[in-house]
Amino acid sequence: MPSAPTPATEVRTDAAAAPRKASRRFDPHRFGPLLGLALLLVVGTALNPDFATWDNLMNVLTRTAFIGIISIGMCFVIISGGIDLSVGSMAALIAGGMILVMNALAGSIASPVAVVAIGMVFAVTLGGGFGLMHGYLITRGRIEPFIVTLGTLGIFRAVLTWLADGGAITLDNSLSDAYGPVYYASLLGIPIPVWVFILAAVAGAVLLNRTPFGRYVQAIGSNEQVARFAAVDVDGVKLLTYGLLGVCVGIATLLYVPRLGSASPTTGLLWELEAIAAVIVGGTSFKGGEGRIAGTIIGAVLLSVISNILNLTSIISVYLNAAVQGCVIIAVAFLQRRRP
């Protein structure tokens, strides 16, 4: 942290934080991502009437669920001033690991449902473990989060590729049938992954805005030294943010696996960038200190709506798909920019 830990800094931070909080309610920039999403929905419906059908919207929300749930965890890490580049590789390794565990258990445990349940617990535990390992290396090992997670980005994917022998790890058919509903079934017309996504979002918002932990995360992100002087257990809180992100990756993965029933070296490719983009597009400061769960959710949905619209139309060359995505991301970021 560049600023010296003097009382003056503390006063300044407090003073800056207070009016910002007060002005939040009236800040039109806060609604930038929502405005962008609303515009995209109008454009999408105008280009192809099928866009506005319930089935299509549920398709989009279901496929957003993975990135969305990960970006909720990522939001905490970024607000605390950290970063995690490994989430895509981590998801791939958890997916491969849980499939191998489930396939191995299928022989000894008769009930496929029990096997799947064990697999799910394994996924979340493994994710949490990986996250805590990151946190430990970052806080106790004093290594930059960028480097730690860049390292594990390579490690996780390489281990998966090795386990898969370069091919794919596929779930046994009997388990696939038992597990399939976790992705494909619906409750009250809304697919299960979307329900989990909604629950995770509500839990994330409560945790960030209504608990001491959430306040500590924001305090550390806006000024780590000050937080330390205010007797916040900086290392402990940081460790937990990475653990929390790991758990989110685990949950996202246990929803992902039943979709294709397999993990391959291309699983979760570039998820880290999508999750980070969702967080930043949603109005969280890349420098940390301030962020919003609601914005993050909108950011994640917005990113998948863009590619959905591009798939539903063919007005521009497919070679330019990524360019359209890039333009929308920059435009939305502009709408929600902070004034200096």
Add this chain to the structure above:
Amino acid sequence: MTDTANITRRVVLGAGLAVAATAGFGGFARAADSVKLGVCIPAATHGFTGGIVWWANEAKKELEKAHPNLKITIKTASGAPEQANQLQDLVTVTKIDSLVIFPFESAALTQPVAQAKKKGVYVTVVDRGLTDTSAQDAYIAGDNTAFGRIPAEYIAKKYNGKANIVALRGIPTTIDNERWDAFTAVTKQHPGIKILDAKYANWNRDDAFKVTQDYLTRFKDIDVIWAADDDMAFGVLKAIEQAKRTDIKEVFGGAGSKSMVKTILDNSNPLIQADVSYSPKFIYDAIKMTAEARLKGGTLPATHILPSALITRDNAKEYYFPDSPY
């Protein structure tokens, strides 16, 4: 089941490589009729390259057993610069006299390969051609034109020149363009065949799933989906299953992966009736052809295109390799 088997195989292969390296140094003074063959291939990062690595090791096992005076050293690289370094090591340290290389990138590897050839190494290039063909002695590749032409002809014949097709494309590359051009060249001759759209799904199951979901939302009447790759076909099938669509009559993948060929053999999915071969086995053929020609002191034809063939239930058995990872 494969876990212990894999580890055992790795240990065995690792030991084999170590022995080969030692023998390479020790055998320096041996008769001139020994051949030291270097093999440079991409590391196993997805199904297809996983198959390449497996087939290269199969070739090494079989050929070294059959020819005691042959030493094969296999190097896998995850990028063009790494591959260039490995090539240099093979030439200066392992002192290879023959090389089979699957270049990571055509342009970047042309100079390093030319350097090796200048030192007297016999060079066989596989799959991706070099930008300067004088740097290679022989070129062996799969037939990308047939990869696109065969499915198009198959669909045209089976559906009497009348079908609504949606297509998936791979990653924007010359290989993908060749396949796509060959496919559309055939479909253009049949006015009844309509290609509704073609989008990139990056030779990737997840992207294929998403793109297909959106195709199914957008088009209410589809006869055939040309998935153009067996991995992508996997995602396509899941999306169709989810949408419970019954209008789609067929999904055509590509490459002849183990699981797809098995599906055709067992007739276990009515949507999968045929495939086109583009097997990573060509690396095996290339190593075998090069090694045997060099042991006899002969050379290979300048260009050798391994044909791609239509796989149906009648001939699927010939394309089914249960031990290969792909």
